[in-house]
Amino acid sequence: MKKADIVEMFRRLRELNPHPKTELEYTTPFELLSAVALSAQATDVGVNKATRKLFPVANTAQKILDLGLDKLKTYISTIGLYNNKAKNLIAMSQILVDRYDGEVPTTREALEELPGVGRKTANVVLNTAFGQPTIAVDTHIFRVANRTGLAPGADVRKVEDKLEKVIPKEFIQDAHHWLILHGRYVCKARKPECPNCAIIDLCAYKQKTKPA
Known part of the structure; x- marks a missing residue:
């Protein structure tokens, strides 16, 4: 995609949604970190349903530890892979308490050392909680980047690196x-909704859907 088209693409997306935000519900960096970790292979809607019950009871690393593994599982049992996610959340909370006084670290390296936290989760937290210009490439971003021609790549890391290079600083x-x-x-x-797409004329996707 040409530089001018990239600028126009993000100008239009910004016009449609001037202040975009995550659909995960949170009020603190720890809540966001926990919600993103729980959202792996799950929907934001499903995670929000669980955390609406969990966070009023335990929304800090220490409170998660006080809750304990078995009780934690009862709060997140509706989320896929909840057994493993509960173990990771307990282990993550223990490290946060032991090393960071219960606070969420603000570097990718420190975040990625936490159980259940990979590069994508770290990038979400850095961007959304701490205002750092990172891009977490999930399946949606990977698809859009490749379909549109914005930043084609064979894997998520290549797409992430390309996006960081081609997206103008203002966006x-x-x-x-x-x-x-x-x-x-x-x-x-x-089935992409190409007829309703604000950037259809800028997109390189050849198999565009037609109006019904």
Whole structure:
């Protein structure tokens, strides 16, 4: 995609949604970190249903530890892979208490050392909680980046690196959210809603859907 088209693409996405944000519900960096970790292979809607009950009871690392593994599982049992996620959340909370006084660290390296936290989760927390210009490439962003021609790549890391290079600085902070939301609601996996797409004329996808 040409530089001028990239600028126009994000200008339009910003116009449609000037202040994009994650659909995960949170009020603190720890809540966000926990919610993102729980959202792996799960929907934001499903995670929110669970955390609406969990966070009023335990929304800090120490409170998660006080809750304990068995009780924690009862709160997140509706989320896929909840047994493993509960173990990771307990282990993560223990490290946060032991090393960081219960606070969420603000570097990717420290975040990625936490159980259940990979690069994507770290990038979400750095961007959304701490305002750093990172891009967490999930399935939606990977699809949009490849379909549109914005940043084609064979794997998520290559797409992430390309996106960081091609997205203008004025858009980089919110680009993560714009691309996720576009992939979730417009550029869908099975049947993209191309007739309703604000960037259809800029997109390189050859198999565009036609109006019904």
